[in-house]
Amino acid sequence: MIRSLFIQNYAIIDELSIHFSDGLTIITGETGAGKSILLGALGLIMGKRADTKALYKLDQKCLVEGYFDVHAYDLRSFFEKNDLDYDDEVILRREILPSGKSRAFINDTPVNLELMRDLSQALVDLHQQFDSLDIHNVSFQLRMLDALAGNKPLLHQYQELYREYQADRHTLAELIRQDRNAAKETEFIQFQLKELVDAALQPAEQESLEEELGRLTNAEEIKRTLGAVFNYLSEDEQSVLGQLQHMVVSVGGIRKFGQSIDELYQRFQGLLYELQDLSSEFERQAEDTEFDPERILEIQQRLDTLYRLQNKHQVQTEEELMAIQRDLEARLQTFDDISGEISRLQEKTAEAERHLQKLAAQLTERRSAVIPGFEGQVQDMLGQLAMEHARLKVEVSALDHPGPTGMDEVNYLFAANKGGRLQMIKDVASGGELSRLTLVTKSLVASAIPLPTLIFDEIDTGISGDVALKMGRILRQLSNQHQVVVITHSPQVASKADVHYFVYKQVQEERTVAEVRLLSEEERVTSIATMLSQSPPSESAIRNARELLAG
DSSP: OEEEEEEEEETTEEEEEEEOOSSEEEEEEOTTSSHHHHHHHHHHTTTOOOOGGGBSSTTSOEEEEEEEEOTTSOOHHHHHHTTOOOOSEEEEEEEEOTTSOEEEEETTEEEOHHHHHHHHHHHEEEEOTTOOOGGGOHHHHHHHHHHHHTOHHHHHHHHHHHHHHHHHHHHHHHHHHHHHHHHHHHHHHHHHHHHHHHTTOOTTHHHHHHHHHHHHHTHHHHHHHHHHHHIIIIISTTOHHHHHHHHHHHHHTTGGGOHHHHHHHHHHHHHHHHHHHHHHHHHHHHHHOOOOHHHHHHHHHHHHHHHHHHHHHTOSSHHHHHHHHHHHHHHHHHHHHHHHHHHHHHHHHHHHHHHHHHHHHHHHHHHHHHHHHHHHHHHHHHHHTTOTTOEEEEEEEEEEEEETTEEEEEEEEEEOSTTOOOEEHHHHOOHHHHHHHHHHHHHHHTTTSOOOEEEEESTTTTOOHHHHHHHHHHHHHHHTTSOEEEEOSOHHHHTTOSEEEEEEEEEETTEEEEEEEEOOHHHHHHHHHHHHSOSSOOHHHHHHHHHHHHO
């Protein structure tokens, strides 16, 4: 709710503050005194546009600040979503600079007008003649109906299931899209995968084959070189091993003459054994090395396969090819998984839709049950407000599929005059009629919906006497549930105030400024008596004013 409004340098307002009651705040004043200017200033912190024409002093900025208590509005998620610091007390501030530049702030954080407008609409419900009121909004119409039907728990259950249902349907649609694309890709992927599977890839195979091919293509040179080394070591008349063996025997003959000589002998003998092993290995590899054209062709064909696959997939090794193979296998598995998930989600969404339809049927039944009583109460209360021929009809039509609030489409149809054709509210109701209809409908659901601050301007146009008194009582009753601010010319309405402000003009030097004054109880008597008669008021008017205030 709005706690106070501070205005500086706006239109004919130099500076003023208004503190609002939790219940019913009434603002009265002479025509042209500045009541509408207050609403214009309030409009600035509700995100409306302004220019330097609004400045009272052209060389100074215009400032409007609204102080709000928002603890009951469940707005924490709004603040978090928009990266704003949350507090139960919120200040909306708007500045219009002499240059024409406009700035908006929420709790001292600069924001754009759209964000300020979104927040203020949750805090203030401003009703002026010919405004587009939220009673035009079919979602609000349905919300009122649900409030009267006590549908909150059932609707919460429905909407929780509906959100999950919608998420599953979105996922299902995406999976079906992927599945359609997968069907186009599967044949190509299977072809690529078959090539890799048929290749029977092995780790490090390419390196081994390239090494073997090198040996085979150079077999003659390898055989000749290894054979020559073997002969030099073992077969020649002056073979290296023969000479070394003679030397080892000679050293063995003197090994007994010292430990160090014996150690040399042992090392020398070990060298001889190693060379003998090397000689045998040279002989073996020389004998095993043969030129094999068939094997060379086989290796070349295998390497050609590996090189071709690497070039095709733009990689360098068979390990990378094997990774591609695993990826293709995983993609095919994913396609299989998609088909299974599609089947699962189709079953789940079908079951959820059946459940939603059952819950929606319960919502429809409960809504339908309260419509006749609601229509009758609205008609009775409008009759009390000098609209005795007005009719409201709640039209409910069925949707083909579950929606966010059930399977009902609700429209309020209205006729203000006897014999008038029932039409959509926005097409038929005048500003005054709309304001009274809004007052009546919202007063009926006030205890069930957390409405924002309700501000009514000129709601009493065209009524007086007992009708105005009944309107005042309705406003008073509504203010027991919600904060209400009313700008009025009706003494009967004004008499129901918790707090009564009087707006007036005052000449200061060479300028006329608007001022606002909180009236004491005795000043309220005089003000209401003046509204009833003239200024100064007659004694009978004063007595009548006291009676109104006492009632």
